[in-house]
Amino acid sequence: MTMVSAVKSEWIKFRSVRSTIMGVIVTFVLTIGLGALISVAVRGHYSQMDPLRKLTFDPVSTSLGGTLFAQFAVGVIGALFITSEYSSGSIRSSLAAIPDRTQLAIAKLVVLFLSLLVVCEVACFITFQLGQTIFSGVVPTASLSSGVVLRSVILAGLYLTLLSLLGFSLGLILRHSAACISVFTSLLLILPIVLFLMPQSWQNRAAKYEPSQLGQSMMSPTSSVDGFGTWTALLLLTIYVAVAFITGVILLNRRDAGVN
Amino acid sequence: MIKIDHLTKRYGKTLAVDDLDFEVQPGVVTGFLGPNGSGKSTTMRIILGLDHASKGRATINGKRYCDLKSPLHEVGALLDAKAVHPGRTARNHLRALAASNKIDKSRVDEVLEFAGIASVANKKVGGFSMGMSQRLGIAGALLGDPGVLLFDEPVNGLDPEGIKWIREFFQSLAREGRTVFVSSHLMSEMAVSADQIIVIGRGKFITRGSIDELTATVQGTVFVRASDTTKLTEILTSDEGLVQRINDNGLSVSGLTSDRIGELAFSSGVVIHELTPQRASLEEVFMDLTADAVEYGSHSMGAVDE
Numbered sequence: 062m063t064m065v066s067a068v069k070s071e072w073i074k075f076r077s078v079r080s081t082i083m084g085v086i087v088t089f090v091l092t093i094g095l096g097a098l099i100s101v102a103v104r105g106h107y108s109q110m111d112p113l114r115k116l117t118f119d120p121v122s123t124s125l126g127g128t129l130f131a132q133f134a135v136g137v138i139g140a141l142f143i144t145s146e147y148s149s150g151s152i153r154s155s156l157a158a159i160p161d162r163t164q165l166a167i168a169k170l171v172v173l174f175l176s177l178l179v180v181c182e183v184a185c186f187i188t189f190q191l192g193q194t195i196f197s198g199v200v201p202t203a204s205l206s207s208g209v210v211l212r213s214v215i216l217a218g219l220y221l222t223l224l225s226l227l228g229f230s231l232g233l234i235l236r237h238s239a240a241c242i243s244v245f246t247s248l249l250l251i252l253p254i255v256l257f258l259m260p261q262s263w264q265n266r267a268a269k270y271e272p273s274q275l276g277q278s279m280m281s282p283t284s285s286v287d288g289f290g291t292w293t294a295l296l297l298l299t300i301y302v303a304v305a306f307i308t309g310v311i312l313l314n315r316r317d318a319g320v321n
Numbered sequence: 322m323i324k325i326d327h328l329t330k331r332y333g334k335t336l337a338v339d340d341l342d343f344e345v346q347p348g349v350v351t352g353f354l355g356p357n358g359s360g361k362s363t364t365m366r367i368i369l370g371l372d373h374a375s376k377g378r379a380t381i382n383g384k385r386y387c388d389l390k391s392p393l394h395e396v397g398a399l400l401d402a403k404a405v406h407p408g409r410t411a412r413n414h415l416r417a418l419a420a421s422n423k424i425d426k427s428r429v430d431e432v433l434e435f436a437g438i439a440s441v442a443n444k445k446v447g448g449f450s451m452g453m454s455q456r457l458g459i460a461g462a463l464l465g466d467p468g469v470l471l472f473d474e475p476v477n478g479l480d481p482e483g484i485k486w487i488r489e490f491f492q493s494l495a496r497e498g499r500t501v502f503v504s505s506h507l508m509s510e511m512a513v514s515a516d517q518i519i520v521i522g523r524g525k526f527i528t529r530g531s532i533d534e535l536t537a538t539v540q541g542t543v544f545v546r547a548s549d550t551t552k553l554t555e556i557l558t559s560d561e562g563l564v565q566r567i568n569d570n571g572l573s574v575s576g577l578t579s580d581r582i583g584e585l586a587f588s589s590g591v592v593i594h595e596l597t598p599q600r601a602s603l604e605e606v607f608m609d610l611t612a613d614a615v616e617y618g619s620h621s622m623g624a625v626d627e
């Protein structure tokens with residue numbers, strides 16, 4: 062038995078359930094639809110914007126604003142890919158077919174990474190182009206012919222893909238869909254609010270470590286003063302995913318899979 | 322061949338499997354009998370590498386399950402028929418399993434056809450009845466044409482026709498030289514479907530043998546109708562017989578053979594009207610074998626201790 066057959070098997074599983082299809086549709090709608098809505102709103106208000114904000118206006122990350130919402134959709138896709146196996150009990154037939162649990166987890170990770178990368182890159186490129194079309198004439202625009210702009214759009218797609226892997230890894234650890242989605246949402250939404258209530262000095266130091274802040278650092282062409290640089294942000298997010306995934310694999314190997 | 326080697330499984334404080342040690346041979350249908358909660362499913366999960374043994378091991382053809390290169394070609398199992406993603410079609414479920422072990426796609430249609438669910442192959446499993454799910458599970462177990470097959474309570478939810486089909490199917494698998502290991506908590510089911518029966522209770526091995534051997538170990542009673550049952554009771558009791566009065570002139574005697582009862586009655590001049598040995602029923606045998614090992618025994622409601 063090889064990794065290739067394990068990946069083939071997981072690919073059949075991944076695309077043969079409605080939750081995946083729905084998740085992909087929602088990802089497109091949120092990335093492109095809300096991205097376009099944000100762009101239209103910005104175009105309408107640009108003339109009244111104060112000069113300082115106009116100076117720092119970034120047409121790239123603004124047009125990619127829909128990713129802030131799509132990150133929840135991709136997280137759910139990733140989480141359900143494994144938690145639905147536990148809730149239905151099909152994890153038992155999966156493990157009977159592929160007893161090497163590490164191999165099973167890696168096969169799932171590979172399928173999720175490749176398919177979500179395609180989906181998220183397509184969504185990000187479309188929303189970027191759509192945003193620039195909406196901006197043109199009124200608001201400054203960016204072009205993919207610029208290396209940094211191209212990098213930002215690609216990394217926006219990669220950011221979403223990595224978040225789906227984070228959702229998947231949390232699923233490996235927690236095994237229950239509801240618990241997993243709650244924790245994932247808390248990491249992205251609640252953690253920043255908690256941090257907001259902390260003293261200013263803590264905020265300055267800690268906020269840049271939040272996954273969504275790392276995402277902002279990854280998808281803006283210019284590095285901001287209080288955030289990480291593009292590549293450092295990518296590296297940190299990858300480390301988050303790796304730590305969560307390895308923890309999940311260790312638990313998968315250690316735990317009994319027979320009874321939930 | 323399946324070999325269970327001093328297997329012990331502990332869940333926290335609960336001892337689910339307690340030093341089980343037996344072999345399951347190819348060529349016959351081996352029943353795995355025990356009351357609910359006696360450790361049958363746990364043992365099967367450990368055989369499949371799903372749960373980790375606390376002590377001892379289970380091997381298939383000399384190898385642990387997790388060391389099998391292409392497990393579906395060697396072992397087919399149906400543990401829980403409902404353990405399938407409800408939103409996936411039967412065909413896609415089997416295709417995913419087949420792909421993982423490099424089994425040809427055409428084999429999926431073959432097993433669907435064999436299990437009698439080809440007509441619902443493209444329907445979502447969530448809408449399947451228990452019987453259809455069992456058939457899908459059997460199709461999955463047969464995918465890799467394995468030499469060893471495990472079925473956990475396979476007749477649950479099957480209609481009479483399905484039960485008949487599955488019994489004949491187990492026998493034909495065994496005749497082909499395969500190892501067939503089937504669990505049940507019903508002695509009557511094992512009596513008609515299994516050649517060899519392994520009995521466990523509370524995780525412990527109790528006994529093994531053919532249905533006749535198991536029945537023989539439990540002594541039956543003798544029904545006696547006689548002219549003077551009071552006198553006969555006295556005589557039989559003095560000869561270590563256990564006598565229970567059934568009606569005015571009928572007794573149920575255990576601990577003595579019908580021959581001995583006849584001799585005792587003759588020598589004391591009691592007229593015998595009827596002398597019938599009663600073979601223990603399958604349920605009685607099962608209850609007798611597992612009496613000390615019932616996890617969830619029923620207690621009479623509202624009984625007052627005297």
